[in-house]
Amino acid sequence: MTEVTGDQGIPADVVEHHLDRGAVSLRVDSALYPLEAIYAAAYVFIDRCYVFLDRVAEGKVRVTLSPKGAPYDAAAAREVVGEFANELLSCAWRAQITRESRATIEAVTAQALSGARGAPSLDDLEAFDFSDEAFDDPLGIAMSWEEKYAKNKKDASKTEPKPEEPKAEGGVEP
Amino acid sequence: MNLLQLRRRSSTFALPFNHRVVGGKVLITNTEGAFLLLTPAEFERFAEGNVDRASELFTRLKERNFIRGEENRESMIQRIRTRKSFLSFGPNLHIIVVTLRCNETCVYCHASRAGMDAVQTDLTKELAEKTVDQILKTTNPNVTIEFQGGEPLVNFEVVKHTIEYALEANKKVGKQLEFTMVSNLSLMDEDKLAYLVGKKVQICTSIDGPEHLHDKQRKLPKLSAHQKASYWIKRINDEYERMGLDTSLYHVEALLTTTRDTLPLWKEVVDTYVSLGCKALFLRPVDPFGFAEKTGGRVEYPRTEYLQFYRQATDYMLELNKQGVQILERFAAIFLTKILGGEDPNFLDIRNPCGAGIGQVAYNYDGKIFTCDEGRMVHEMGDSTFLIGDVTTSTYRDLMGHETVRALALASNLEAQPDCVNCTYQPYCGVCPVHNHRTQGTIFGRMRESTLCAVHKGIQDYLFEKLGAGDPQTLETFKKWTTVRDRTHFLQSCAV
Structure with a gap:
């Protein structure tokens, strides 16, 4: 039987306390929780904690949370671990249902925003900068699948586009 | 009675629905917001796809667009359009x-x-x-x-x-x-x-x-x-x-x-x-x-x-x-x-x-x-997350296209919200991203831990219990409560 800690029932080999440094680390299985969910859950905590992500093994992301407010004790650690675990589950499920309901979500949102904004007036059109790019697209969201993943075509082993994972350092398996 | 207790669930008889046990009955709702309160035995027959076409239950289910292949698509579309007309x-x-x-x-x-x-x-x-x-x-x-x-x-x-x-x-x-x-x-x-x-x-x-x-x-x-x-x-x-x-x-x-x-x-x-x-x-x-x-x-x-x-x-x-x-x-x-x-x-x-x-x-x-x-109340507490402009410099289209407005439209869409997406009350409900932000640190929120969700669910439980009990005077009062009478006196006369 897996040893269970007092941290909201989370297995002991998943949570590591550093009470002396005012931090707690969780090892998250990235096959169970997609990286986008880990990012989303971690981001929710940046107003309360200093957050650091690193990769400790293949498919294992370590999330280190260091609460900003003092004092940091076992009760505070338990609170932050439980909150993070719940948020992580919420983000993972949200990522899944957002994909599944994408058509409905996009249709409703587009209708809501276009209905609210209305058609541009002549003044609006005059103010448009037609010489500029349509919009900044640092993540390549507007790129076609072929453009974005063209380099991967050369790799026959990759048949599905996958989100990029963080690069590991110090000899850790990428 | 819930789906997990049924051994012979049909995956082809019913159109997508959500269900919840309320006051001894099983409430079912669908995307268009139609509902039925079924007895546990009726729900079992429905979920197992074992409803006689000549039965009164079949008619009820069909009229509310719960049966696959029997749906009136025009009425479904119209009902959804009516519910979302504010968009x-x-x-x-x-x-x-x-x-x-x-x-x-x-x-x-x-x-x-x-x-x-x-x-x-x-x-x-x-x-x-x-x-x-x-x-x-x-x-x-x-x-x-x-x-x-x-x-x-x-x-x-x-x-x-x-x-x-x-x-x-x-x-x-x-x-x-x-x-x-x-x-x-x-x-x-x-x-x-x-x-x-x-x-x-x-x-x-x-x-x-x-x-x-x-x-x-x-x-x-x-x-x-x-x-x-x-x-x-x-x-x-x-x-x-x-x-x-x-x-x-x-x-x-x-x-x-x-x-x-x-x-x-x-x-x-x-x-x-x-x-x-x-x-x-x-x-x-x-x-x-x-x-x-x-x-x-x-x-x-x-x-x-x-x-x-x-x-x-x-x-x-x-x-x-x-x-x-x-x-x-x-x-x-x-x-x-x-x-x-x-x-x-x-x-x-x-x-x-x-x-x-x-x-x-x-x-x-x-x-x-x-x-x-x-959002304005939260600003007065020192958090300007929901500030989208000012009356001297912002254009109307700036405001409506503001990234915060877009984010809130997405965050409050129940189709993208864990728990809400499978909730029986989804057709009638709503969430408040500002409340989520203030209480849980995220505009998306976690509904199972939200006091607002508890209130909305609890009130709807109460209302459906009353609807299920079927007291004629209560139903008559409910009908009056939903009758919207325009207060035209308060409208200003307009001219262009």
């Missing part, structure tokens, strides 16, 4: 904070009021005009301008100027314009009343229940806040009657903020509202905004206790209705309009997606613009 237009509710100054001190003040000497929090006439110019650019043909504070009567000259300017400016754009004012009424006088009534301004106030509770929670120096408000409620209602208006339709609206001290006084609260001539009572729980965050230890309570209070108060209101007293509960009316009427009453806090930005906008005394009143 075609921009904000219709525009809240102007004309001052943060207030002469009352409320234990839960959500608005973070300022002292009476804080004149720097008064809206100026110049900014008021720019605010109106901004408001009238909305794509919505219906515009309600709501004066709030602080206490708006403190800066009454600017209220009057705003009304006059809006009436004049509206001659060019022809919106269906209405004015409302939320006031504690303690600074009302006959001149102000004559002006407000003359300009068809709807007046809304706060009543916390019986006098001892109201005065304990809303401090008015040297006077009884309850006596002041009560006097003017009756005076205004008398004025409507004198004008020949139907007093069942035209009367002062009052709002309750439920605190811990309110909970045991459910009967006294209802009796107070009835005695003041109020026809509606909105049993609102306290929100975590403004002073309520600091005084939470005194005013907050578990939502299970609130729901018990809600049931007792609403049961009592239903009994009064049976005796011929006209009093409705506002939460119930909002949900029942969606459940029974198939329409969305466009109550912006319980809408999918919510009204932040795309349904309402809040304009602060200093010209700053927020997605909603709650």
